Amino acid sequence: MFHPLASLLPPSVAMAAVQLPGREARMAEAPFTRMKPLITAMADALAPALQQPTAFFGHSMGALLAYELARELVRRGQAPPVSLIVSGRRAPTFEGNEAPLHPLPDDAFVAELVRRYDAIPQAILAERELMALFLPILKADFAVFETHRHAPGATLACPIAIYGGDADPQTAEMDGWAALCAGPATRRVFPGGHFYLVPQRQALAAALSDDLGVLVGTG
Numbered sequence: 619m620f621h622p623l624a625s626l627l628p629p630s631v632a633m634a635a636v637q638l639p640g641r642e643a644r645m646a647e648a649p650f651t652r653m654k655p656l657i658t659a660m661a662d663a664l665a666p667a668l669q670q671p672t673a674f675f676g677h678s679m680g681a682l683l684a685y686e687l688a689r690e691l692v693r694r695g696q697a698p699p700v701s702l703i704v705s706g707r708r709a710p711t712f713e714g715n716e717a718p719l720h721p722l723p724d725d726a727f728v729a730e731l732v733r734r735y736d737a738i739p740q741a742i743l744a745e746r747e748l749m750a751l752f753l754p755i756l757k758a759d760f761a762v763f764e765t766h767r768h769a770p771g772a773t774l775a776c777p778i779a780i781y782g783g784d785a786d787p788q789t790a791e792m793d794g795w796a797a798l799c800a801g802p803a804t805r806r807v808f809p810g811g812h813f814y815l816v817p818q819r820q821a822l823a824a825a826l827s828d829d830l831g832v833l834v835g836t837g
Contacts, residue, residue, distance in 0.1 A: 619816065626823035631830050634667070636660070640755045649758035653686060653766040661690045673701040673830055677815060679763050681707035685798065686766075688774055698776045702799055703829065705781040706812055709794030710768035720760040724753055731756065735812045777801030779829045781822070783814030804829065 624633045638656075640649030650656035660683065668691065676684030681704035688699050708714065719730050728749065732738055742748055778799035782789030784807050796803035806825050808818045815822050 622819060623823050623826070626820065626827075628827050628831060631827070636664070640758060649755050651758045651761040651765075653682070653762050656762060657683070657686045657690050660687050661694065665691065665694070665696065668696065671700045673703060674699045675703040675705070675826070676707075677705040678707050678812070679759050681705055682710060682763055682766065685710065685774075688776070689771065692772075692774065698774045701777050701779065701801075701829065702774060703779040703781065703826070704792070704795050705815065706783065706786060706788060708788045708791035709798070710766070711794040711797070712791045714791070718760070718764040720757045720764055727753070727757065773798055773800045775800050778803050779825075780805045781808065781815075781825065782806075783808055783810040783812060783818075785809075785811040786814065788812065 620633065620635045627633060637644055638649065639647035650659070664687070674684035674688055676682070684699075684702060684704065688702055692698050716734075719727055719734075722730065728738070728743070732743070738749075742752070776799055778795055778801065780792050780795050780803065782792055789807060792805075796805075808814045808821055808825075810818055
């Protein structure tokens with residue numbers, strides 16, 4: 619879903635997408651179910667490619683992954699990203715009271731997933747075999763962030779941009795992100811729900827171009 623953004627970004631910005639185990643070409647690989655081993659694997663795999671200035675963008679669980687990856691790289695003695703852009707995910711310091719979804723039986727999990735995020739197209743919901751294919755991946759993702767607990771530490775020495783949809787309840791819970799980075803914090807709210815970035819792709823690309831253009835001297 620991120621590839622269409624590439625052609626909408628300025629030539630000074632090259633986009634590279636991270637594909638996690640259990641998805642698309644890596645469907646045969648077991649997905650991670652805990653944050654720490656996933657971040658270790660990401661840092662091991664990506665560190666050699668991060669020798670040039672790099673910004674991290676993550677949506678939903680990806681926002682947490684981008685943040686924790688940046689922290690892990692700093693712990694390893696590498697520079698932080700030139701910018702952290704988090705989207706569609708409450709701050710890790712926010713103490714919510716929602717019950718975890720990943721332990722639920724499949725039908726209850728799907729029903730609650732639809733209620734909270736309205737994230738699964740009806741065409742997929744109607745195909746039980748297709749849902750059975752995706753459920754282990756979805757449950758693994760929820761296990762990753764629902765079992766994760768924020769560990770206090772030094773702020774990241776970089777700016778942060780906070781994106782969210784105006785109809786996504788998590789957007790009101792994102793303010794705490796600003797305190798996790800030492801650089802300036804900017805906030806952008808787009809029309810739409812949790813997955814605003816699909817119908818708002820042009821606006822998202824314009825926002826990324828603007829925020830990243832400042833860093834590379836074109837904004």
